């Protein structure tokens with residue numbers, strides 16, 4: 575009876591104290607084992623009462639240990655790592671936008687300010703939209719300018735080599751005035767190196783209306799390069815594309831301030847960033863637009879190389895390797 579009272583009054587708030595209590599009563603050399611050992615010395619007529627008493631004592635002691643342990647565990651739950659409801663939450667880790675997306679969005683935003691919308695088309699294209707409608711008929715030698723991945727031949731289905739194919743689709747289903755830019759992934763069968771890949775990304779632009787001139791083209795590009803690069807000096811070098819006439823290559827004056835500027839521009843300070851020209855009348859005719867009534871210009875640039883330039887990335891392959899150590903560096907760029 576004395577022991578039962580003592581047990582009932584016992585309380586402990588450390589695991590050590592509970593364990594010491596358990597050993598005292600229920601351990602191998604504990605009080606209860608002593609009582610059980612004594613059982614055989616108890617006179618027969620008291621055996622029943624004594625037995626009941628020690629069994630009750632054992633039960634009370636075991637219950638007490640269980641209660642104390644349980645209380646201690648729920649205590650941990652209330653105040654510990656997972657249980658404290660006032661504890662600030664773990665932040666969800668945010669990803670970063672891909673540098674291609676960052677630059678693509680910048681380009682779209684700049685052109686949207688002067689009235690260009692965004693058009694998209696399929697990456698798997700037919701011959702008409704990628705070549706023939708663009709003044710590149712079968713056996714035209716200029717088809718070799720773009721090494722093509724064919725999905726099937728005769729009729730030819732291929733991975734588009736430029737997003738000019740989207741411009742054809744847009745002209746086929748819209749009437750002038752047309753002001754649209756076409757961002758997207760394109761494919762060319764080129765050797766993979768730090769500078770070029772077998773797939774990359776383009777933004778091509780198209781403007782068709784009455785009386786569109788080469789001066790409009792130049793001024794549009796001037797606006798764009800100033801907005802994107804913060805560098806306003808550009809030059810147009812005569813070039814050739816089957817779908818534009820005249821055609822030009824656009825260089826931005828990058829300057830020769832750093833060693834990198836020398837390397838990137840081969841010591842000239844000028845950096846080639848896109849191709850452009852006045853849409854060839856044959857292309858307009860192919861797309862059911864009357865070249866007597868309308869004229870227009872087109873331009874096209876590679877997003878990947880511009881991203882390398884703007885973010886000082888040394889190798890184009892980094893853009894498609896999905897290495898998180900690379901990607902997470904763009905968290906602060908939106």
Ligand code: PHE
Pocket residue numbers: 735736737738778815818821849850851872873874875
């Ligand atoms: N389609 C050309 C290319 O992929 C770029 C371009 C577009 C050139 C429009 C002139 C006009 O290289």
